[in-house]
Amino acid sequence: MVCTVLIAYWQSLIFIEEGTSFVERVLKEETIQRTFEKGSLTTVHALIASARDTQVNLAPMFRDLNLPTFEEELVQLISFPTRLAHALLRSRLDYARRVTDPDVLIIDQMLDDFRLAIGLACTLKRQYEAFLLPDPGGNWNLPGCINQDYDETLLDTLKMFFKFIHWKLKSGTKDIYFRETEVLEAQWATFNDVSMVVEGGATLVAEQIWFVSSFLDRR
Amino acid sequence: MLVTASGPRLLLYTRPYMPRHIPTLYSHPERDNGVNENDPGDQWSSTAAHAPFGTPPAMSSLKLRAKQRSPTAFATSPGNALITPPIPPPPPSSSSRYSDVYAQFVRRYRSRPAPFEDPRDDPEVTALRRVGQFWEDDSDEELARNGADFDSRDRHSFHFDTDNIEHLSIEQRERLEWQSMLASVLDGDVLKSEKSRIQVALQKSANAGNNRHLDIWLGIRAKLRGRPVQEERRILEERKLHLVDRVVGEIMQFRVQHAPGFPSAFHQVNVVLQHLDKIQSFYPNLKAFHLDKPATALPEFQTRCDTLITWTTILGSLRQQLTIFRKWTGSETLDVTAPSSEHGVYSVNSLLAVFDFY
Numbered sequence A: 001m002v003c004t005v006l007i008a009y010w011q012s013l014i015f016i017e018e019g020t021s022f023v024e025r026v027l028k029e030e031t032i033q034r035t036f037e038k039g040s041l042t043t044v045h046a047l048i049a050s051a052r053d054t055q056v057n058l059a060p061m062f063r064d065l066n067l068p069t070f071e072e073e074l075v076q077l078i079s080f081p082t083r084l085a086h087a088l089l090r091s092r093l094d095y096a097r098r099v100t101d102p103d104v105l106i107i108d109q110m111l112d113d114f115r116l117a118i119g120l121a122c123t124l125k126r127q128y129e130a131f132l133l134p135d136p137g138g139n140w141n142l143p144g145c146i147n148q149d150y151d152e153t154l155l156d157t158l159k160m161f162f163k164f165i166h167w168k169l170k171s172g173t174k175d176i177y178f179r180e181t182e183v184l185e186a187q188w189a190t191f192n193d194v195s196m197v198v199e200g201g202a203t204l205v206a207e208q209i210w211f212v213s214s215f216l217d218r219r
Numbered sequence B: 001m002l003v004t005a006s007g008p009r010l011l012l013y014t015r016p017y018m019p020r021h022i023p024t025l026y027s028h029p030e031r032d033n034g035v036n037e038n039d040p041g042d043q044w045s046s047t048a049a050h051a052p053f054g055t056p057p058a059m060s061s062l063k064l065r066a067k068q069r070s071p072t073a074f075a076t077s078p079g080n081a082l083i084t085p086p087i088p089p090p091p092p093s094s095s096s097r098y099s100d101v102y103a104q105f106v107r108r109y110r111s112r113p114a115p116f117e118d119p120r121d122d123p124e125v126t127a128l129r130r131v132g133q134f135w136e137d138d139s140d141e142e143l144a145r146n147g148a149d150f151d152s153r154d155r156h157s158f159h160f161d162t163d164n165i166e167h168l169s170i171e172q173r174e175r176l177e178w179q180s181m182l183a184s185v186l187d188g189d190v191l192k193s194e195k196s197r198i199q200v201a202l203q204k205s206a207n208a209g210n211n212r213h214l215d216i217w218l219g220i221r222a223k224l225r226g227r228p229v230q231e232e233r234r235i236l237e238e239r240k241l242h243l244v245d246r247v248v249g250e251i252m253q254f255r256v257q258h259a260p261g262f263p264s265a266f267h268q269v270n271v272v273l274q275h276l277d278k279i280q281s282f283y284p285n286l287k288a289f290h291l292d293k294p295a296t297a298l299p300e301f302q303t304r305c306d307t308l309i310t311w312t313t314i315l316g317s318l319r320q321q322l323t324i325f326r327k328w329t330g331s332e333t334l335d336v337t338a339p340s341s342e343h344g345v346y347s348v349n350s351l352l353a354v355f356d357f358y
Helices: A002-013 A022-028 A030-057 A059-065 A071-098 A104-132 A150-170 A180-185 A188-197 A201-218 B002-017 B019-035 B057-067 B071-076 B078-083 B095-111 B123-144 B147-160 B170-186 B189-225 B229-253 B265-280 B286-292 B299-329 B348-357
Strands: none
Touching: A022 A030, A022 A071, A030 A059, A030 A071, A030 A104, A030 B299, A059 B299, A071 A104, A071 A150, A071 B299, A104 A150, A104 A188, A150 A180, A150 A188, A150 A201, A180 A201, A188 A201, B170 B189, B189 B229, B229 B265, B229 B299, B265 B286, B265 B299
16 A cells, blocks of 8 residues: 555656656656765865866966966856756656645655755755855856746745645644654754745745644644 | 184093093193194183183084083993993093003004095084094004103193193093094994995985986887887987977967967867977976976976966866766756657666766
């Protein structure tokens, strides 16, 4: 029973066919996603950092030699991970919107997926935004590489995240009946991340927590 | 000049061993004066009986070193006793025993003059050697002469020291000299001279090694090009003449040209760096390159080269990373949501293989 439900969930995500997008392939392959997380936060990150150090520290010599900056490559390289994280958030959101009255197991699974996607999106934004900060000497000045509605999608995802928490609390399963606050507290790191990184995140978190806790009070 | 250098040194060597023989300290400079007539002996005048202790500041380290060896330690420590078994610490009054001790010392000393015969450039060592020779000369004199000579010497010394130097026998003085020699041995001066000798030898062998490396390098170069070594050497010299200065000039003048007709900056930089590689390949190592063309050792040139190399390395790895992303996403524009048309090529396994280097 449990197995068939989970398999159905996975099958709905897995559709390896001609014409699937890259995001879909990443979603259905846990290993690719892990690879992406590690790659974008370590290797690519280190590469961009060294490019910035070079461009800033050797700027006078770059001018002497009339060397172009790395901007063209850097913009692509910086925007790719955030774009992928953004697309991952959207896919999760699209799927969640299609779910009605899910099973508790699916709720748990989706909570995990959402937490991961939100965490990655926040971390990437924090790291790559730090890269975009111009240096005082004016030798590092990149255009914005992060999508405009990145934040909006992130907030939408967080709303959906709270919806799942709400569903979970509402489900009235015995094993969480006396541990409702724990369910909320378990996601505290995610709430913090969004509040710190996204404008309006803190307000949203406050609202939603108030909503959920008032729901719990009313019961 | 030489005497002024060795005089205080002698004193320093002798000083710590004979606090009870302070007057004998002056016998050494006195003899210095005797040997080198032109040296002013004023500083050893009787009024300046303690002047030698006002040693020049330059000698303070030696003095310090000498001080660490207390006279009692010298007399009683078993290690030193082993070195000087036939010579017990001298009681100042028993002059009769000295002749015996002195004979032993002469035998011992003259039988192994080796440590002082090595030619050395080290000024300290030569100074030490001078002391040794000086002592040897004196000892020869001592051996050749008899008591009458002693008298004249005593008279000479009397002139300088009115207090108690007159009652010192020649044996006592010789013993003090011997002690100074022993002090220098114990202080490691002989070891130092050996070390410098080994260093010189090592340097020679290192030079020989360098030459051998150069020969091997040239030989391999010739072999790879199928030429005799002589011809290779000649061609190498010719190409150096032709190319090196030109390329160095090219790098110093280099500026990326952004005009439409020119190739990309990446290409331009790589061409220049290839030229640099080429001329550097004419030398067995960078040191030889810098020695041959001092202009290339200047920071201006080095910074230019470093900047060009860094620039091309960074740009290369950025592009490589982008290529990996393109292969990974299967999209030239890295569009992650575009449906993949060549999905068959990028199976899950190949995707993972692409990222294996992580």
